[in-house]
Amino acid sequence: MNRALASFLICAALVSSxxxxxxxxxxxxxxxxxxxxxxxPAADYLRSGWKIFDIRPTIGWTQTEENQAASLHASxxxxxxxxxxxxxxxxxxxQYARGFGAATRVNQHLAIGSLHRxxxxxxxxxNGNVPLYAGxxxxxxxxxxxxxxxxxxxxxxxxxxxxxxxxYFWYNLASxxxxxxxxxxxxxxxxANVPVLAQMDPSSSLITALNSSSNLTAEAARFxxxxxxxxxxxPEDIVARLWCGSxxxxxxxxxxxxxxxxxxxxxxxxxxxxxxxxYLWERLFWAMYxxxxxxxxxxxxxxxxDGFQAVVQPQDGILPWSTQTYINGTRQINIGxxxxxxxxxxxxxxxxxSIEDVFGANFGLVRRPPxxxxxxxxxxxxxxxxxxxxxxxxxxxxxxxxxxxxxxVHFYGTGQSLQLGTNQAQPMTVYQSDGDFDLTVVTGxxxxxxxxxxxxxxTIPGGTLPPPSPPPxxxxxxxxxxxxxxxxxxxRCLP
Amino acid sequence: MQGRALTLLLRRVAPxxxxxxxxxxxxxxxxxxxxxxxxxxxxxxxxTMQAQVQLTFYGGYEGFYQPDAARERSYxxxxxxxxxxxxxxxQDFSTAQAPMGVAGVxxxxxxxxxxxxxxxxxxxxxxxxxxxxxxxxxAEMRLAxxxxxxxxxxxxxxxxxxxxxxxxxxxxxxxxxDRVIVTPQARDRAIAQLSRDxxxxxxxxxxxxxxxxxxxxxxxVDVSTTSGxxxxxxxxxxxSRRVETVRRYRTVNGTDVLSLQTTTIFDDQGRPAxxxxxxxxxxxxxxxxxxxxxx
Numbered sequence: 001m002n003r004a005l006a007s008f009l010i011c012a013a014l015v016s017s018x019x020x021x022x023x024x025x026x027x028x029x030x031x032x033x034x035x036x037x038x039x040x041p042a043a044d045y046l047r048s049g050w051k052i053f054d055i056r057p058t059i060g061w062t063q064t065e066e067n068q069a070a071s072l073h074a075s076x077x078x079x080x081x082x083x084x085x086x087x088x089x090x091x092x093x094x095q096y097a098r099g100f101g102a103a104t105r106v107n108q109h110l111a112i113g114s115l116h117r118x119x120x121x122x123x124x125x126x127n128g129n130v131p132l133y134a135g136x137x138x139x140x141x142x143x144x145x146x147x148x149x150x151x152x153x154x155x156x157x158x159x160x161x162x163x164x165x166x167x168y169f170w171y172n173l174a175s176x177x178x179x180x181x182x183x184x185x186x187x188x189x190x191x192a193n194v195p196v197l198a199q200m201d202p203s204s205s206l207i208t209a210l211n212s213s214s215n216l217t218a219e220a221a222r223f224x225x226x227x228x229x230x231x232x233x234x235p236e237d238i239v240a241r242l243w244c245g246s247x248x249x250x251x252x253x254x255x256x257x258x259x260x261x262x263x264x265x266x267x268x269x270x271x272x273x274x275x276x277x278x279y280l281w282e283r284l285f286w287a288m289y290x291x292x293x294x295x296x297x298x299x300x301x302x303x304x305x306d307g308f309q310a311v312v313q314p315q316d317g318i319l320p321w322s323t324q325t326y327i328n329g330t331r332q333i334n335i336g337x338x339x340x341x342x343x344x345x346x347x348x349x350x351x352x353x354s355i356e357d358v359f360g361a362n363f364g365l366v367r368r369p370p371x372x373x374x375x376x377x378x379x380x381x382x383x384x385x386x387x388x389x390x391x392x393x394x395x396x397x398x399x400x401x402x403x404x405x406x407x408x409v410h411f412y413g414t415g416q417s418l419q420l421g422t423n424q425a426q427p428m429t430v431y432q433s434d435g436d437f438d439l440t441v442v443t444g445x446x447x448x449x450x451x452x453x454x455x456x457x458x459t460i461p462g463g464t465l466p467p468p469s470p471p472p473x474x475x476x477x478x479x480x481x482x483x484x485x486x487x488x489x490x491x492r493c494l495p
Numbered sequence: 496m497q498g499r500a501l502t503l504l505l506r507r508v509a510p511x512x513x514x515x516x517x518x519x520x521x522x523x524x525x526x527x528x529x530x531x532x533x534x535x536x537x538x539x540x541x542x543t544m545q546a547q548v549q550l551t552f553y554g555g556y557e558g559f560y561q562p563d564a565a566r567e568r569s570y571x572x573x574x575x576x577x578x579x580x581x582x583x584x585x586q587d588f589s590t591a592q593a594p595m596g597v598a599g600v601x602x603x604x605x606x607x608x609x610x611x612x613x614x615x616x617x618x619x620x621x622x623x624x625x626x627x628x629x630x631x632x633x634a635e636m637r638l639a640x641x642x643x644x645x646x647x648x649x650x651x652x653x654x655x656x657x658x659x660x661x662x663x664x665x666x667x668x669x670x671x672x673d674r675v676i677v678t679p680q681a682r683d684r685a686i687a688q689l690s691r692d693x694x695x696x697x698x699x700x701x702x703x704x705x706x707x708x709x710x711x712x713x714x715x716v717d718v719s720t721t722s723g724x725x726x727x728x729x730x731x732x733x734x735s736r737r738v739e740t741v742r743r744y745r746t747v748n749g750t751d752v753l754s755l756q757t758t759t760i761f762d763d764q765g766r767p768a769x770x771x772x773x774x775x776x777x778x779x780x781x782x783x784x785x786x787x788x789x790x
Contacts, residue, residue, distance in 0.1 A: 124559075129557075129559040129560075132556075132557045132559065133556055133557060133559070136556060136557050151709075250624060253603065253616070253624065254614075254616060254624060257586075257603055257606040257614070257616050258614055260550075260568075260586065260606065261584060261586070261606055261607075261608040261614060264572065264584055264586070264608075265584065265608065267674065267773075268672060268673075268674050268675070270673070270684065270688070271688075272685075272688060272689070272693075272714070272716060272725065272728075273692075273707060273709065273714060275674070275728075276714050276716075276728050276730055276738075276740070277730070279738055279740065279758045279760065279771060282550070282758065282771045282773075283760065283769070283771070285550075285568075286552040286566065286769075286771070289552075289566060289568070290552075290556075290562075290566065293562070294556060294560060297560050304563060305562045305563055305564075306562075306563055306564045307562060307563070307564040307565050307566040307567060308566070308567065
């Protein structure tokens with residue numbers, strides 16, 4: 001080992017020790033289909049406000065919970081680590097405590113949107129219900145369009161253009177099954193057989209073992225603080241909101257009512273062959289009608305459905321609250337008054353606020369002192385006495401460093417405003433015709449931002465425009481003074 | 496699961512059907528008088544056909560989910576003659592969108608189909624979910640005018656408006672209210688079409704049976720010899736019965752009016768998997784006064 005490398009390693013170790021001495025290590029554990037990068041926005045935010053340093057391992061979401069727990073352990077070079085986990089990451093962390101016992105390097109656990117009682121959706125994917133429904137749904141959507149487009153020469157004039165395009169988008173996909181998967185927005189085949197899915201089943205031996213009384217007691221010893229956070233979203237159109245936003249939601253409802261209108265149209269069509277297939281539209285109508293109820297069934301949030309009103313428990317689109325509640329936990333935070341879908345839990349600032357609350361109240365973490373206020377001055381020439389290129393420099397202080405800049409200028413001579421560069425120094429060529437100008441820089445640092453403006457006088461010879469004249473004085477009451485000699489009326493302000 | 500569906504079906508259908516056939520019949524007689532009480536006279540030109548429609552869905556999804564009860568959706572359906580054989584359809588929903596109960600801004604009050612390719616979904620709060628597409632060419636569904644001759648196939652009495660975008664070779668079909676109200680003209684139109692395009696099979700007493708095969712599908716149609724109504728359709732695919740539709744009519748002043756249509760979808764094993772019902776009640780026909788010329 002050469003000396004340079006040895007020096008580097010020693011320095012790295014010293015820095016690491018210093019960090020460890022001052023800041024608490026917090027490991028952020030991702031869930032299904034995640035990586036450590038997914039936690040970066042939250043970690044950046046929390047690190048700026050709390051005396052922590054973050055560890056964000058990628059632990060291989062397709063592996064068994066045991067293997068993921070082993071990866072988690074291998075990523076931790078410290079003891080006394082606080083864990084913040086999302087979704088299946090919560091189960092990985094709990095399995096970590098169960099599997100590693102006294103060797104566990106985590107001693108506090110905050111689980112966000114975790115499946116403490118298993119995920120009914122995982123069971124419904126594995127037992128084939130979700131793929132079966134996806135295929136059925138794809139047929140329900142495609143078949144009426146396909147049949148009438150083939151059999152009725154008028155169909156292309158009947159279907160609204162937007163639906164016609166939508167239909168052919170689906171129709172051109174490789175297979176009906178693929179269409180169903182796409183409708184659900186859920187890559188069923190890619191996760192259907194991964195080992196971890198079997199363990200996420202509510203009836204799996206792992207979920208059973210984690211929730212056994214003996215393990216709950218042991219877990220309480222490993223994690224004196226065990227906090228759960230659950231979020232909720234509207235019961236309506238949960239799939240649409242999860243996968244394709246409000247536009248998709250409206251599209252589903254539009255398709256539902258369009259199907260009903262088409263049912264009416266073809267049910268009374270004089271051609272008996274076309275009339276005999278009108279049931280395809282009726283089937284599509286009911287498929288869209290029941291769409292959310294079926295999804296609630298899949299994720300385990302459906303309590304009852306009387307054909308008109310579905311009663312559901314709060315859920316985040318993937319998991320119901322009944323499983324997001326930390327069993328034998330020390331604290332549970334249910335965010336039910338905000339629309340936060342499952343996959344947004346890691347990046348939603350409203351969840352971050354709850355994490356901060358847990359950091360302070362449960363984990364005993366310490367806030368970083370607030371940074372000094374951000375101040376910026378602009379250095380550079382003024383007045384400008386000759387045509388040429390000059391440079392002005394932003395001189396920031398305070399904040400948390402990592403300054404950003406955005407320059408702009410307003411010329412009084414032409415009345416023009418321009419956006420300039422984003423560097424600390426801003427060069428600019430000044431002409432006589434520019435007249436005087438305001439140079440402005442907006443400086444950012446962390447969450448702070450400050451705007452600084454400097455008035456630059458332009459005295460380049462050749463007809464420099466005068467600075468803006470002061471506004472006229474306000475009108476004042478007047479009185480006519482009659483001159484005895486000239487009889488010319490004069491006005492003056494009253495004292 | 497099928498037994499449960501049948502039980503649900505019987506529980507729900509029986510009282511409603513009894514109501515429709517007995518207590519409701521008297522009420523509805525007044526509504527269809529305008530058409531039905533003069534069966535021998537040429538019916539007047541219908542300008543508006545209005546009915547209360549109730550759709551019901553029994554069944555689940557591929558066997559894995561069976562709701563506790565049937566789903567229902569009711570609406571007032573108004574079909575209006577817009578002249579030239581063009582009709583529009585409007586469906587007014589008196590209750591909010593089920594099944595989630597509260598739909599908020601997505602609560603559709605009216606769905607209308609005033610011209611093909613132009614659907615409008617009007618929300619109950621006055622907003623528009625899907626605005627009408629006025630740029631789309633008119634190629635509306637055309638209902639057969641009731642003044643058509645009682646004998647022979649209906650032909651348009653005036654040139655059919657052709658949409659500028661209509662593709663060459665496309666055919667247009669006259670729409671009809673024949674399924675709902677079985678007038679003598681409706682009966683003749685059905686028999687004419689079936690005799691021309693279908694093969695007649697032997698049938699039980701009181702029925703005439705026709706069939707037609709297209710590709711792997713075969714449609715079997717039963718027509719009542721008494722009323723002329725198409726009372727049953729069976730759709731077979733690759734040798735298996737896949738869909739059966741049965742229609743029940745009630746007679747009001749000598750005219751058969753649709754009361755209940757039941758459609759059953761069978762699974763691959765031939766078992767009933769899903770069942771749809773459509774009930775029509777309070778059927779009203781209003782007509783335009785014939786034009787009078789001054790001497």
